[in-house]
Amino acid sequence: MTISCDVAILGGGTGGYVAAIRAAQLGKSVVVIEMDKLGGTCLHRGCIPSKSLLRSAEVYAEINESESYGIETSGVQLVFPKVQKRKEAVVEQLHQGVQYLMRKNKIQVIKGKGRVTGPSIFSPRSGAVAVELEDGEMETVVSNHLIIATGSRPRVLPGLEPDGKVILSSDEALTLDELPSSIVIVGGGVIGVEWASMLVDFGVQVTVVEAAGQLLPQEDEEVAKELQRLLKKRGVKILTETTVDAATCKVTDDGIAIDARKGEQTQSLSAEKLLVSVGRVANVENIGLENTDIRFDKGIIAVNASMQTAEPHIYAIGDCIGGLQLAHAASHEGIMAVNHLAGEKLHPYHTHLVPRCVYTRPEVASVGHTEKEAKALGHDVVTGKFPFSAIGKAIVYGQKDGFVKVVADRSSGDILGVQMIGPHVTDLIGEAALAQLLDATPWEVGEAIHAHPTLSEIIGEAMLAVDGRSIGI
Numbered sequence: 001m002t003i004s005c006d007v008a009i010l011g012g013g014t015g016g017y018v019a020a021i022r023a024a025q026l027g028k029s030v031v032v033i034e035m036d037k038l039g040g041t042c043l044h045r046g047c048i049p050s051k052s053l054l055r056s057a058e059v060y061a062e063i064n065e066s067e068s069y070g071i072e073t074s075g076v077q078l079v080f081p082k083v084q085k086r087k088e089a090v091v092e093q094l095h096q097g098v099q100y101l102m103r104k105n106k107i108q109v110i111k112g113k114g115r116v117t118g119p120s121i122f123s124p125r126s127g128a129v130a131v132e133l134e135d136g137e138m139e140t141v142v143s144n145h146l147i148i149a150t151g152s153r154p155r156v157l158p159g160l161e162p163d164g165k166v167i168l169s170s171d172e173a174l175t176l177d178e179l180p181s182s183i184v185i186v187g188g189g190v191i192g193v194e195w196a197s198m199l200v201d202f203g204v205q206v207t208v209v210e211a212a213g214q215l216l217p218q219e220d221e222e223v224a225k226e227l228q229r230l231l232k233k234r235g236v237k238i239l240t241e242t243t244v245d246a247a248t249c250k251v252t253d254d255g256i257a258i259d260a261r262k263g264e265q266t267q268s269l270s271a272e273k274l275l276v277s278v279g280r281v282a283n284v285e286n287i288g289l290e291n292t293d294i295r296f297d298k299g300i301i302a303v304n305a306s307m308q309t310a311e312p313h314i315y316a317i318g319d320c321i322g323g324l325q326l327a328h329a330a331s332h333e334g335i336m337a338v339n340h341l342a343g344e345k346l347h348p349y350h351t352h353l354v355p356r357c358v359y360t361r362p363e364v365a366s367v368g369h370t371e372k373e374a375k376a377l378g379h380d381v382v383t384g385k386f387p388f389s390a391i392g393k394a395i396v397y398g399q400k401d402g403f404v405k406v407v408a409d410r411s412s413g414d415i416l417g418v419q420m421i422g423p424h425v426t427d428l429i430g431e432a433a434l435a436q437l438l439d440a441t442p443w444e445v446g447e448a449i450h451a452h453p454t455l456s457e458i459i460g461e462a463m464l465a466v467d468g469r470s471i472g473i
């Protein structure tokens with residue numbers, strides 16, 4: 001059977017389903033081809049399930065720390081299967097929501113594995129996708145425009161492929177039936193540190209091995225140092241400038257034995273499980289791109305500023321084009337692609353203004369350039385910094401670790417970046433992102449009235465600190 005539509009979307013993850021809704025809102029007929037579940041990695045193997053587990057870990061940790069709030073508890077029990085059940089219920093609720101949005105916007109969803117078969121016979125400018133349905137039948141989708149949104153999968157270390165028993169990627173870690181007593185996490189990037197924070201709060205012995213000199217290698221050094229200090233305080237063992245590979249790991253009867261390397265030295269580690277979190281690989285194989293003139297750059301689909309591939313009627317968005325590999329970047333790119341194909345006005349996409357959030361305890365969030373990046377770009381940098389220990393609401397919450405740091409250009413007064421570590425900073429970063437988008441100066445943001453007592457006061461204070469005018473300290 002052949003289905004014709006204005007816009008076909010290959011992959012119904014965050015990028016794909018948001019693009020579909022936007023296209024339907026603009027009056028386009030839309031078909032989404034999804035081989036698994038609508039919502040993709042973010043909803044089923046990423047953001048949502050991991051944050052649900054993190055929330056359970058946070059509640060458990062707070063109950064264990066409740067005495068400092070004047071609350072004595074006894075007989076507190078962690079029932080991990082119930083934690084997993086709650087996670088599944090959260091995911092399912094949102095999954096239902098995405099399916100409802102597809103119905104509401106009259107978007108046709110085809111469940112099957114799609115493969116681009118090149119320009120179709122109906123028009124030299126149209127894309128055709130052959131879809132293998134679950135029952136083995138084939139369907140063809142012909143469209144004026146095609147958006148590729150096939151996402152990514154965990155990067156595997158050769159010889160340390162996930163076996164679901166001892167060696168895990170984040171996919172297997174999310175579905176554990178029970179908690180291990182100990183774990184070594186290879187990779188101290190966003191996923192690695194989130195798991196470290198969650199598992200240590202659940203009472204697991206955690207070791208993080210990171211090849212770079214700091215956790216979160218892309219983030220500000222001071223922020224990473226503070227995160228490292230706070231995780232260590234909670235019992236996480238952190239080995240930086242240290243590597244692990246298949247040659248240094250051996251699966252044993254009890255789990256895994258590792259000789260981690262730091263220069264010439266080796267350190268013996270053992271744990272029940274090994275979590276490999278060393279990045280993600282774009283899903284660009286076996287989707288028929290060889291039938292097109294689409295170009296690649298280091299394993300990701302190359303696109304222009306409007307998300308168009310080298311085939312002007314084919315767009316690509318989200319994790320399969322690399323970059324930040326974040327859900328909100330994928331959905332933004334999806335909306336950009338649709339706006340472009342529909343002839344709508346496009347606003348420039350400043351990738352450095354995409355907020356980056358890490359849901360550790362405490363959280364980390366940043367937008368724009370770090371101090372180091374800003375200096376490397378040639379800016380005459382001035383910074384302002386303010387600690388949560390001087391913010392009333394943070395003291396009330398009993399969460400006064402961390403700070404906000406503002407990086408600005410001394411001569412132009414422009415905000416170049418904002419980095420945060422502390423309570424709920426993933427909810428505070430939006431103000432900093434908006435300030436940068438609107439080209440506000442630190443003074444202007446500092447002049448905005450921030451309610452008291454709120455955590456947001458720290459943003460005003462850190463902005464005023466750029467000129468040495470913060471009130472709080």
Ligand code: FAD
Pocket residue numbers: 010011012013014015016033034035036037038039040041042043045046047048050112113114115149150151152170191283286287317318319320325326327328329330359
């Ligand atoms: P995906 O969500 O991966 O969707 C791609 C879809 O395409 C999938 O559903 C797949 O089944 C489908 N597909 C692939 N090939 C085919 C085919 N041939 N035919 C049909 N369908 C196909 N990001 C954040 O912003 N915040 C977070 O807190 C966060 N936490 C994360 C935690 C973890 C553990 C992980 C792994 C990721 C996390 N991410 C987070 C990243 C986020 O999940 C991704 O950036 C986002 O899902 C990318 O969206 P996408 O639409 O590009 O791809």
